[in-house]
Amino acid sequence: MVSRVIPVDTFDLVIFGGTGDLARRKILPGLFRRYCAGQMPPEAKIIGAARSEMDAAEFREMVREAIGEFGSAPQSAGQLDAFLERVFYEAVDAKGDGGWDALKSHLRDDAVRAFYFSVAPSLFGDIAERLNHKGLSTPDSRIVVEKPFGHDLASAKALNATLAQYFDETQIYRIDHYLGKETVQNLMAVRFGNTLFEPLWNAQYVDHIEITVAETVGVGGRGAYYDKSGAMRDMVQNHLMQLLCLIAMEPPAKFEPDAVRDEKLKVIRALDPVEPQDIVRGQYGAGGGEDSYKTHVENDRSRTESFIALKAQISNWRWAGTPFYLRTGKRLRARTSDITVVFKDAPHSIFGADAGRHRNVLSIRLQPNEGMTLDVTIKEPGPGGMRLIDVPLDMAFADALGTDTEAVPDAYERLIMDVIRGNQTLFMRGDEVEAAWAWTDPIIEGWEARGDVPVTYDPGGSGPEDALMLLHRDGRRWREIKV
Numbered sequence: 001m002v003s004r005v006i007p008v009d010t011f012d013l014v015i016f017g018g019t020g021d022l023a024r025r026k027i028l029p030g031l032f033r034r035y036c037a038g039q040m041p042p043e044a045k046i047i048g049a050a051r052s053e054m055d056a057a058e059f060r061e062m063v064r065e066a067i068g069e070f071g072s073a074p075q076s077a078g079q080l081d082a083f084l085e086r087v088f089y090e091a092v093d094a095k096g097d098g099g100w101d102a103l104k105s106h107l108r109d110d111a112v113r114a115f116y117f118s119v120a121p122s123l124f125g126d127i128a129e130r131l132n133h134k135g136l137s138t139p140d141s142r143i144v145v146e147k148p149f150g151h152d153l154a155s156a157k158a159l160n161a162t163l164a165q166y167f168d169e170t171q172i173y174r175i176d177h178y179l180g181k182e183t184v185q186n187l188m189a190v191r192f193g194n195t196l197f198e199p200l201w202n203a204q205y206v207d208h209i210e211i212t213v214a215e216t217v218g219v220g221g222r223g224a225y226y227d228k229s230g231a232m233r234d235m236v237q238n239h240l241m242q243l244l245c246l247i248a249m250e251p252p253a254k255f256e257p258d259a260v261r262d263e264k265l266k267v268i269r270a271l272d273p274v275e276p277q278d279i280v281r282g283q284y285g286a287g288g289g290e291d292s293y294k295t296h297v298e299n300d301r302s303r304t305e306s307f308i309a310l311k312a313q314i315s316n317w318r319w320a321g322t323p324f325y326l327r328t329g330k331r332l333r334a335r336t337s338d339i340t341v342v343f344k345d346a347p348h349s350i351f352g353a354d355a356g357r358h359r360n361v362l363s364i365r366l367q368p369n370e371g372m373t374l375d376v377t378i379k380e381p382g383p384g385g386m387r388l389i390d391v392p393l394d395m396a397f398a399d400a401l402g403t404d405t406e407a408v409p410d411a412y413e414r415l416i417m418d419v420i421r422g423n424q425t426l427f428m429r430g431d432e433v434e435a436a437w438a439w440t441d442p443i444i445e446g447w448e449a450r451g452d453v454p455v456t457y458d459p460g461g462s463g464p465e466d467a468l469m470l471l472h473r474d475g476r477r478w479r480e481i482k483v
Helices: 021-036 056-070 079-084 100-104 121-133 153-164 182-193 220-226 230-248 257-270 293-297 397-401 411-421 430-450 465-472
Strands: 011-016 045-050 087-091 112-117 142-145 172-174 206-214 279-284 307-312 324-329 336-343 361-367 371-379 388-396 455-457
Touching (some): 021 045, 021 056, 021 079, 021 411, 056 087, 172 411, 206 230, 230 336, 279 430, 307 465
Parallel strands (some): 011 112, 112 142
Antiparallel strands (some): 336 361
């Protein structure tokens, strides 16, 4: 099946931090893939902006190398050269006056203006101010803001207030790349496009829901940042929270930005405080030829968690009594992100105790091999009575749709094109971010006040044993993290 590519309006995209790691790994290769797919107008312009002194030719060579290293777009002869003709560069002082007039000279009045803040959050306010005061922004301009969006509620409010001085909320795109994944968007299609699921999507029929984001890597070169953040701030407050909202939200009246985000906000505000006994924090030790967390961050006294599991409850009519179990961590057995919806047992089994316990389970794989699996109960083939087994109805998107996984747009590609279109559906609103921090802050403050210390876990497994007990004591089990 060939996907339909809808071109966007012509645009001028300025990437602040254009020489940085995110730009090299994701943004620039993603833009090239959209160009090769025919979605980028031929007159579109991409302008890198950073502190580094280089000319356009040097920047283009850097872009060429980044695409060669991190890109995977099928290309014909000359496509890369043609793409690079649309790439420019200006050295800009984010805190001063240097380079802004030269940057402005690249921008056209008849093109969508988008500014991607691929820089440290401490520079967001400086750049926003200069875009406004130097006359680069217009009422239709958009800014893309990368996480972390604040370190706590107070800093998030301050950052929102700073950006609001220069840009309207309709111009601010707070990006979370998890929301750009094909499967995450398919989650909404499955829920709200199929009468099979939505009538059952509530506490009456769902026993519990698990959200897992597991990584095999450690903190690596991010040690200095990560030790001040931890898994709660780095992953739960944003990525896992967004997945929770999409799973739990009420059907919006329409698939429109504010309608969707209104329902997500209601979920966050309905979250109960998390009790201390419903939180497990861990920190990976040494093993598998890798150093321990403390060695990576160069802090022998660190109490920062590289793993967290918690049990969340939503106090509303749809979900009262149905627990949501969230976990995420580094140096685990496999790199995987999935959502598991475990439905309740049939109210009465006509097959007797010997048939065993069988449940329908919907597993949504975000990575790798995006797809969905629904476990259904059938009779085991052969004679010998009514023996029941569970079998998966497996839909891997690449197989079911006949698409090449390499041709499926990356999350960043999709989200950047949404910015150009002016579609904020998959971006976080300011009040949504603040509500997430308002729920997160008391959890962090609680374990800091108690002096809780993360338990050490062996790398290459499923995390701390205590995390397994979080479900075992409720008579449940985590879905296995599979390689």
